[in-house]
């Protein structure tokens with residue numbers, strides 16, 4: 001399968017001299033089209049840095065990141081912003097919705113920012129897929145946490161991005177609501193062929209993915225296909241994540 005995103009020997013060093021921190025050390029990874037990948041690892045192992053470098057939110061110190069056929073290294077900030085707006089979707093732990101805008105306005109915001117016309121049929125389809133058809137005119141404060149995250153997922157999908165990145169997308173949700181949101185992400189992969197890459201601390205969340213990458217000290221130290229929450233938890237324990 002073709003990789004939608006690929007990292008080749010990506011290193012990221014924050015700071016200089018004695019205070020320098022190597023957050024990623026020569027990480028190579030590929031995220032195939034239509035796959036769901038979870039990224040796990042102890043606190044400080046480099047998960048967010050990996051996600052940010054893969055998404056063009058942060059620039060690697062060395063190495064190559066490709067999105068589709070495009071090399072991100074060397075791109076200026078204007079082109080990176082353009083790329084993020086049109087070709088990448090994001091879902092964050094804190095939803096990041098605009099409180100003064102309705103559900104529909106929040107979902108279509110990336111299109112307005114990119115100056116792209118709304119495809120009404122596509123918008124209707126994603127609003128239905130995320131289960132918000134009856135809430136289009138509501139404001140975020142009138143929605144539950146799970147519904148707010150559904151708005152964020154619809155917003156991430158509206159530009160038909162090549163990949164959706166999730167940074168702890170269920171971190172702020174209770175267990176049952178988190179499962180609904182994970183089932184929706186799974187359905188976005190299975191039913192729409194979307195590629196999803198998600199950072200999580202939660203072995204149950206990781207079990208919804210096709211593959212789990214385990215990071216430790218800036219390196220990928222293991223990979224698990226067909227994960228179960230038990231197997232993931234056991235692997236995390238061996239990494240010393242919960243000591």
Ligand SMILES: Nc1ncnc2c1ncn2[C@@H]1O[C@H](COP(=O)(O)OP(=O)(O)OP(=O)(O)O)[C@@H](O)[C@H]1O
Pocket residue numbers: 014015021022023041042043044045046047048049050
């Ligand atoms: N902007 C920054 N400046 C300096 N050091 C940073 C910066 N961002 C991250 N780091 C360091 O890089 C390392 C990796 O951080 P990162 O946030 O990627 O880890 P993480 O696995 O996502 O952690 P957590 O699970 O706690 O969110 C850590 O040692 C962190 O302190």
